[in-house]
Amino acid sequence: MVKVRFAPSPTGYLHIGGARTALFNWMYARSQGGKFVLRIEDTDLERSKPEYEKEILDSMTWLGLVWDEFYKQSDRFSIYKEHAEKLVADGKAYREGTAILLKVEKARDIKFDDQIRGFIVFNTDEIKDQVLMKSDGSPAYSFSCVVDDALMEITHVIRGEDHISNTPKQILIYEAMGFKVPKFAHLPLIMGADGARLSKRFGAVAVTDYRGEGFLPDALVNYLMLLGWAPSGTQEVITMKSAVEKFSIKKVNKTAAQFDMEKLKWINAQYIKAAETKVLTDSLLPILKEEGLLGDVFDRTWLETVVGLFKSRMSTLRDFIDRAGFLFVNDFSLSDEMKAELNKINFSKEFQVLADRLSGAAVFDHAATEKIFRDLVGELGIKSGDLVHPVRVALSGSNVGPGLFETMVVLGKERTVERLRRAF
């Protein structure tokens, strides 16, 4: 039975690269009917923090990467110690002070068949004796990793390319302990737009950053799986179920991929557009409340109409705040830029007439507002567009947005009339 693991260190937030590694492990496990283990590698007592661990677990859950088994290395120190002692007793390792080091035999080729890259060979002349247990009694990374992978019966170690050179060292440990060596697969790294390594300088690297920006978990996962792998066919927006069916570790490519924010946004927009308005509204609620745009009491039907209006106009949830915000505030005012836009032609008089007529409307729906508007435009002998644009600016504070009459209806008669009267 296939068993894989994702083994993050709680020394920072779960970042995009880690999430992609976790995702590929998860997809491989699911595609093979195997198990997915989450193991927290918190052997560095100095740098490991409980809040980071929580953050990682939350991010994994948010992404939908549920695990079948969970371990923490800090709970297992006695196991590592015991195995290290045994290696000393077997003459495979030796003490140096309070530390324990593995003896590495020279002039030997260590070869392994990487599931993604093919055979890779290292010579042990490049490898010095490996620290197994550090002087402070904690295990070194490679040692705890190997002991756990062996004891947890991990069959496939799928991890980042940055671990390739750790692999021969770890194979040496497997051999010394008489454990079966698992299969290895090294994923290409994810780079920033400048081709350099993804770092805090790049901008958002933590999964939580993307969550906060208003990316949908399914969209982020969909984008991440496209970095280094392509589903057969030309369909890139793909469900997790379908991706798992199509996934093959052998089809993962070897080249590092640059993270492309534009494409992520596009995919996110696809998911937003495809989402049911009801569901999308639910996702928007926390942000709206957090921004103070919505109280505990609100008109759900009205909100859903608004969401429907902006659905095709946003690529992140946060875009909704920027574009539709004018519908949620009453102390509305125009930016200097928009005031200037409005003053290009002075429609002060026309605005008042329009306001008066709209305020006298018996019903305030799309048809009614449009008729009033078009009648006025006809009387004035101008093109409708000439008046549409300034009115949109006056109502929304922006020269772009949904159709004018849709906007009027959701704004409501009162606020529409009021904003028209105060515009100049």
Add this chain to the structure above:
RNA sequence: GGCCCCAUCGUCUAGCCUGGUCAGGACGGAUGGUUCUCAGCCAUCAAACACCGGUUCAAAUCCGGUUGGGGCUACCA
């Protein structure tokens, strides 16, 4: 420096294993259509096999080298 990995449009990639299709798709870009603007939607276009050599009737595809990029080189994980 040493060791290791990698190389197709600006970006993500298909094709490479099992040489022979105008090198396909997507993002982004450009143009046109729809519309009161924007978004969306529809249509069209531009855009790549890093370089050199070898094998072969034939190379993006196989082999070697060069160049370029990346990783590792910790009692950090």
